[in-house]
Amino acid sequence: MELRKVTVGVVHVSGPTDGGAVVVLPGSARSVDDYAEVCERLHNSGLQTFVLESIGGVGHEALIGALDELSLRWVHLVGDDDGADLAWQVAARHFGRVSSLVVAGHAHPAVAGADGTVLDATCPAVEVATTVVLGRGDNRAQAYATGRHAYSEYRVVELDEVDSVPSQAAAELATEIVLRSNPW
Template sequence: MEQLQVAAGNGTCTVRVDGPESRHAVLLLPGVGDPADVYDDVCTRLHNSDLRTYAVESVDGLGEGSLLGLLDELKLAWVNLVGSREGADLAWLLAARTFGRFASLVVADSGHPAVVGSRGAKVVSDCPAVELPTTLMIGKSTTRACADESGRRVFADFRVVELDGIDNVPAQAGHEMATEIVLRTSSW
């Protein structure tokens, strides 16, 4: 796995890049406090499906603008977007507010930012709807009601995957997450 230091906002961030050279790219955003290798199992499975992965090691200090700048630095015009917890919050915001950069959205343990979620509040109350095929994976930390309400804020195909007893989807259910990403990257 290649580690790149990429300009993002006012600083740099480390991005772990691996997989076959492909027209299909996946940007993965972790939750705050996740280890740098949280997506390694997911990425290994994605590489077997001919997907190139770009796993950001930490989302601390990153925002929508800095992530778009990061995509520009990596010369990625079109990606499939994946996030977990705080990384999912960023992924939802990017997908909702940016047209033409993302092919699909897979998020774990974080509902749409305009929905009251597991943290008991809305992340961003004025967040627009997402117009991308979207999968929301929920473990025990996110309620089904939040997932259902999030579906009302997706104006495209929407799927909820329930995983009972999972606290951290990429760490504990990497094979399920990889499957959902592959399903979203396929044109069938």
């Protein structure tokens, strides 16, 4: 594993360099180690991973700047928890930089949450193939309502026996990322 310092923080880079690039935006309550099994499975599928140590205070413009620093022009984007919120923003606002989107447990920012709160009503729809992976307790209604904010192939994967998708369903999450990263 290689550590690279960019303007938004430290990025853990590993895996084969001749495959697609998967950028993982972790939840603030998680560590890079929480994604180790997911990354290992992605490496076995020929994908290189770039996992940010922290997304605290990082906006979509700053993340695009970090991708430029890493010489990543076209990425598969994965977001978990509040990292999912950032992933939605990047995919929605930077068409042509993201080739696929996989998020764990979070609906599009323009969809009202269970309490009626909308994170960002101005967030555009995404125009890339998108998958939302839900664990137990994640709000299914919001995930399915997100479909109207995805102008490409969209699917929801429900994992009813899982509380934490990255740590308890690494194989399932990695499978969804690999499926989205394949040009078929």
